[in-house]
Amino acid sequence: MIVWLSSYPRSGNTFFRVILNSVFDIKTYSIYNDTGDIGADEATSEVVGHAFLPKDFNLDEARASTETYYIKTHELLEDMQMKDTDKVIYLVRDGRESSLSFTKHLQNFYGKENDDLSDVIYGNTPYGSWGQHVEQWENVPKLLIKFEELTDNPSAILHDISEYLNIKPKNHTIPTFEELQKVNPKFFRSGKKDSWKKAFSKDEHLSFWLNNQQGMLLMGYKNDMPEEINDTLFTLYASLFKKQTISLRNTFRTQQSQLRHTMQKQLQEKDRQLKGKTQELQQKNQQIEVKEKENQVLLNNRWYRFGQMSNKRKIWFIGKVISKKLKLYWLFQPIAKLIKRIFGK
Numbered sequence: 001m002i003v004w005l006s007s008y009p010r011s012g013n014t015f016f017r018v019i020l021n022s023v024f025d026i027k028t029y030s031i032y033n034d035t036g037d038i039g040a041d042e043a044t045s046e047v048v049g050h051a052f053l054p055k056d057f058n059l060d061e062a063r064a065s066t067e068t069y070y071i072k073t074h075e076l077l078e079d080m081q082m083k084d085t086d087k088v089i090y091l092v093r094d095g096r097e098s099s100l101s102f103t104k105h106l107q108n109f110y111g112k113e114n115d116d117l118s119d120v121i122y123g124n125t126p127y128g129s130w131g132q133h134v135e136q137w138e139n140v141p142k143l144l145i146k147f148e149e150l151t152d153n154p155s156a157i158l159h160d161i162s163e164y165l166n167i168k169p170k171n172h173t174i175p176t177f178e179e180l181q182k183v184n185p186k187f188f189r190s191g192k193k194d195s196w197k198k199a200f201s202k203d204e205h206l207s208f209w210l211n212n213q214q215g216m217l218l219m220g221y222k223n224d225m226p227e228e229i230n231d232t233l234f235t236l237y238a239s240l241f242k243k244q245t246i247s248l249r250n251t252f253r254t255q256q257s258q259l260r261h262t263m264q265k266q267l268q269e270k271d272r273q274l275k276g277k278t279q280e281l282q283q284k285n286q287q288i289e290v291k292e293k294e295n296q297v298l299l300n301n302r303w304y305r306f307g308q309m310s311n312k313r314k315i316w317f318i319g320k321v322i323s324k325k326l327k328l329y330w331l332f333q334p335i336a337k338l339i340k341r342i343f344g345k
Contacts (some may be wrong), residue, residue, distance in 0.1 A: 002062055003165065004082075005072045007091035008133040009125075010101035012147035013072055014038065014048055015191070016091055018175060019154060020070065021049025024161070025170045028070040029053050037109045037187055044184045047175065074127045077136035088140055089164070093147035094221050095130035095212050096196035096205070101189060108186055117200070121208050131212030138218060146219075151177070151191050197224070 005028065007013040020026040027049045033039055038050050053071075059081055062069045073080065099120045106120075123129030128136075143164040150157055154174050162168060180188040200208070206226050209216065213229065216222070 001065070001068045001085065001087070002059065002083075003068060003070045003087040003089065004080075005070060005089050005091070006137060006142075007072075007074065008093075008095075008098055008102070008130050009074050009127060010105055011093035011098045012091045012145070012150050013074075014187075015147075015150065015177075015180075016089070016145065017048050017050070017070075017072065018180065019150075019157075019161075021047070022174055023158060023169050023171050024165075024167055026070060026167075027051045028072060030072040031075070032072075034072075037105075041184055041187075044187060047180065047183050074133075076128050076133060077140065082140075087164070088137075088142035089161075090137055090140070090142045090144050091147060091150070092134060092144065092219055094193060094196070095134070095216055095219075096200060096208055097193060098147075099130050099208065100196045100199050104189065117204055118207065121204065122211055129211055131215030134215035134219060148193055151193075 005013055005016060017028045020028055029051055030038070030053075033052050034050060038044050038048055039052060044050070063083060063085055100117065102125070103117045103120050106125075119125065121129065123132055127133060143160060145157060145160070155172065158169055158172075177188060177191040196205075205224075206228065209226055209229055216225075
């Protein structure tokens with residue numbers, strides 16, 4: 001069975017994995033293997049309970065397995081290979097805080113210093129915008145967990161987790177954010193809920209609502225809503241702006257998909273060539289092994305060894321055999337000396 005741990009990036013997914021590890025002793029996977037951040041640091045992997053997916057991992061085989069695979073994903077629903085048998089736990093966080101934290105994460109871990117907050121707000125990322133992500137996952141049957149509730153009182157969420165996954169806690173000790181920051185201060189940030197207030201400019205805040213209004217209202221994040229949101233003209237403009245943004249985003253995603261497809265084809269071709277060379281080497285090794293076995297058989301054959309001897313060695317060998325058979329050892333030594341004199345050493 002598969003349990004998807006889904007969220008927009010930086011919405012509490014990793015902290016939730018920490019809870020599954022520390023409280024329920026459950027190791028979790030990531031569809032990305034997290035080789036650029038969590039998986040790159042042993043101490044972080046240990047506290048998160050991160051495990052790497054097998055190289056030959058197959059979703060359908062995982063679904064049919066008696067083992068439960070808890071797999072983190074940030075993908076939009078349209079990019080998922082979901083089945084009705086899959087379970088979903090969806091982590092959500094105030095979109096402003098999530099977008100800000102994701103921007104910092106891109107800059108710190110993936111060398112995207114040129115990416116700014118506006119790129120994340122407008123969804124110029126592999127996972128779209130926060131609002132787009134929330135809206136796509138809205139109607140999926142799931143256990144919804146808010147980051148704010150998870151961090152304020154994580155123990156209160158344990159009952160919901162137990163009921164949904166049909167598991168029992170093995171421990172009730174949950175690491176604090178302060179403890180997690182000591183493990184990896186670059187990855188585990190403050191876990192704050194209002195740092196966006198100092199980081200967002202007024203225009204950025206307005207832009208965020210312009211592009212993510214529906215998702216914010218769906219999730220009940222109505223605090224500090226700009227006054228302009230209640231304006232009818234603004235709502236109309238937001239609707240038109242969103243359509244245009246979605247069109248641009250779809251273009252971006254199409255280009256990204258085409259690039260990914262091209263890269264996959266190149267990788268498949270290289271993989272095919274590598275497999276071909278590997279098969280050639282295996283065939284050559286097999287031929288060498290067969291030849292070595294044949295040579296060994298020949299070497300074990302007395303007459304083959306005799307045929308490989310020089311004439312001088314053959315005469316000496318024949319003399320030795322005859323002497324041995326006739327028990328003329330006393331005659332063999334003089335004959336051998338005579339052969340050496342005639343033919344040389």
